[in-house]
Amino acid sequence: MYENELKALKKAGRFRERILFDDRLEDLASNDYLGLSQNKKQFNKAVKLVKEYQTLSSKASMLVNGYHPVHRIFEMTMAEQNGFEEGLVVGSGFLANMSLIEALVRKGDMLFMDEAYHASGVMAAQLLGERVVTFRHNDVDDLREKLSKHPAKRRIIAVEGVYSMGGDLCKKEIFDLADEFEALMIVDEAHSAGVLGKKLLGIFEYYGITINERHIKMGTLGKAYGSYGAYILASSEIISFLVNRAKPIIYSTAPSVFDTALALVSVEYVRKNAKKYRKKIAKRQQMVKKFIGTECKSLILPMVMPTNEHTQFIQKGLMQQGYLVGAIRQPTVQKPIMRVILNVNVPVKKIKHALALIRHNTVK
Numbered sequence: 079m080y081e082n083e084l085k086a087l088k089k090a091g092r093f094r095e096r097i098l099f100d101d102r103l104e105d106l107a108s109n110d111y112l113g114l115s116q117n118k119k120q121f122n123k124a125v126k127l128v129k130e131y132q133t134l135s136s137k138a139s140m141l142v143n144g145y146h147p148v149h150r151i152f153e154m155t156m157a158e159q160n161g162f163e164e165g166l167v168v169g170s171g172f173l174a175n176m177s178l179i180e181a182l183v184r185k186g187d188m189l190f191m192d193e194a195y196h197a198s199g200v201m202a203a204q205l206l207g208e209r210v211v212t213f214r215h216n217d218v219d220d221l222r223e224k225l226s227k228h229p230a231k232r233r234i235i236a237v238e239g240v241y242s243m244g245g246d247l248c249k250k251e252i253f254d255l256a257d258e259f260e261a262l263m264i265v266d267e268a269h270s271a272g273v274l275g276k277k278l279l280g281i282f283e284y285y286g287i288t289i290n291e292r293h294i295k296m297g298t299l300g301k302a303y304g305s306y307g308a309y310i311l312a313s314s315e316i317i318s319f320l321v322n323r324a325k326p327i328i329y330s331t332a333p334s335v336f337d338t339a340l341a342l343v344s345v346e347y348v349r350k351n352a353k354k355y356r357k358k359i360a361k362r363q364q365m366v367k368k369f370i371g372t373e374c375k376s377l378i379l380p381m382v383m384p385t386n387e388h389t390q391f392i393q394k395g396l397m398q399q400g401y402l403v404g405a406i407r408q409p410t411v412q413k414p415i416m417r418v419i420l421n422v423n424v425p426v427k428k429i430k431h432a433l434a435l436i437r438h439n440t441v442k
Contacts, residue, residue: 090386090408091385091386091387091389091390091407092386092407092408092409099397099402100397100402102400103397103400103401103402104400104401104402104421104424104428104432105402105419105421105423105424106401106402106403106404106418106419106420106421106424106429106432107402107403107404107417107419108404108419108421109268109269109300109301109302109419110301110302110304110419110421110423111272111273111301111302111377111419111420111421111422112272112302112304112348112355112422112423113304113421113422113423114302114303114304114305114344114347114348115304116423117304117344117347120304120340120343120344120347121340123343124336124339124340124342124343125336127148127339127342127343128148128335128336128339131146131147131148131335133146133335134335134336135334135335135336136331136332136333136334136335137331137332138331138332139327139328139329139330139331139332140321140327140332141321141327141328144331144332145332146332146335146338148335148338148339148342149167149332149333149335149338151342152165152167152309152338152339152341152342152345153165153166153167153309155342155345155346156309156311156345157311159277159279159345159349160279160280160282160283160289160295160311161282161288161289162289162293162295162311162312162313163312163313163314163317164311164312164313164314164316164317164318165309165310165311165317166309166310166311166312166317166320166321166327167307167308167309167333167338168307168308168309168310168326168327168333169307169308169326169330169331169332169333170298170300170306170307170308171196171198171266171268171296171297171298171300171308172198173198173308173326173327173330174198174296174298174308174309174310174326175196175198175199175202175266175296176198176201176202176324176325176326177310177320177324177325177326177327178202178264178294178296178310178320178324179199179202179203179205179206179236179264180202180205180206180324180325180326181319181320181323181324181325182234182262182264182294182316182319182320183206183209183210183232183234184231184232185231186230186231186232187209187230187231187232187233187234188209188210188211188228188230188232188233188234189203189206189209189210189211189234189235189236190211190212190213190221190224190225190228190233190234190235190236190261191203191210191211191212191213191235191236192212192213192215192216192236192237192238192241192248193212193213193214193215194215194216194238194241194243194244195236195237195238195266196238196242196266196268197410199236199264199266211224211228215241215244216241216246216248216249216252218249218251218252218255221235221252221255222255225255225259225261232261232262233259233260233261233262234261234262234263234264235252235255235256235261235262235263235264236263236264236266237252237263237264237265237266238265238266238267238268238269238270239265239266239267239268239269239270239271239274239280239281239282239284240267240269240270240273240274240281240375240376240378241269242268242269242378243378243380243406243410243411243415243417244378244380245269245374245375245376245377245378245379245380246375246376247270247274247281247284247375247376248265248281250285250287253285253287256292257290257292260292261292262292262293262294263292263293263294264294264296265281265282265293265294265295265296266296266297267280267281267282267295267296267297268296268297268298268301268308269301269376269377269378270284270376271297271298271301271302271303272301272302272303272348273302273359273376273377274375274376276352276356277349277352278302278348278349278352278355278356280295280297282295291313291315291316293312294310294311294312294316295310295311295312296308296309296310296311297309297311299337299338299340299341299344302348303341303344303345303348304340304341304344305337305338305340305341305344306334306337306341307333307334307337307338307341355422358422359377359420359422361426362374362377362420362422362426362429363375363377363420365426365429365430366379366420366433369430369433369434370433370437374420377419377420377421377422378417378418378419378420379417379418379419379420379433380406380411380415380416380417380418381415381416381417381418381433381436381437381440382413382414382415383413383414383415383416383440384414384440385414386407386408386414388414388440389405389406389407389414389415389416390405390407391439392405392416392436392439392440393405393416395435395439396432396435396436399431399432399435401428401431401432401435403416403417403418403419403432403436404416404417404418404419405417416436418432418433418436
């Protein structure tokens, strides 16, 4: 039925499939930045926590009878740690972005979205029609011009703390611009929470930004925190509005109780071990700067490849050497890349070896 379309994808080097990779490979592909996906001690803590309650699963949507004490404890913990009034646990980062953008941008409002924003936000924005303006990636001047050209009841800016493909940080000037225009800010911290800041809380902490009522932080639990799900942090008013208007929150079964418990114990573990992790993160960033001359401020290192086919060729060769690296192809990115994750669980020496293999086997 879709034979021709699948043939076209294969011809263009864009065909995708699910693969069970060898678990013995050094993982430089996943977003498991701190290696918590393999921490059985935290897993067992989460099991013990959930067993303290009679109800072990979500059962229903959060507004029926799916809201569990573990959900509430997690929300309060995240809000308190990050300096926000209120928190809301969500089933996934995709659902969190859909919730925020679809619900918050009302009639008379305008959304200003970075062109490199995550696909979930782009998909949600497609529901808004002319209420969406895209600005050039991390371009403060372009954003200023478009904010000035599009007056609105509410202006809402959507950015990422660390951009998932490029690994670059959202510019501090964009936060300043939001304050100047009194715009709301949706900040997707999926790839910055657990990586940036003295306490590894993310981009707000990294820049020393004082949280105000217009700031909205969204983050995921399936990356640095080694679990699954997402959260939204904001003012009590915004969280209440989302509970009443965001369809993915109202009509989805509540997030997994166990995954939320696992995230809760992982968040606490990261808090206690932030200094140790900061040193490991810095060590990997310094190696990249010294070895290939690239300044990496996150744990994502993109290395541009000439073609989709070459990207897959490099990935296969690396696997033969014991490394798994993400081969990211178009249309996810404009140019195909090897997306190297500087996983703190992988020794620096091995990461350096993988980088050397990529450079040696890539045609300039």
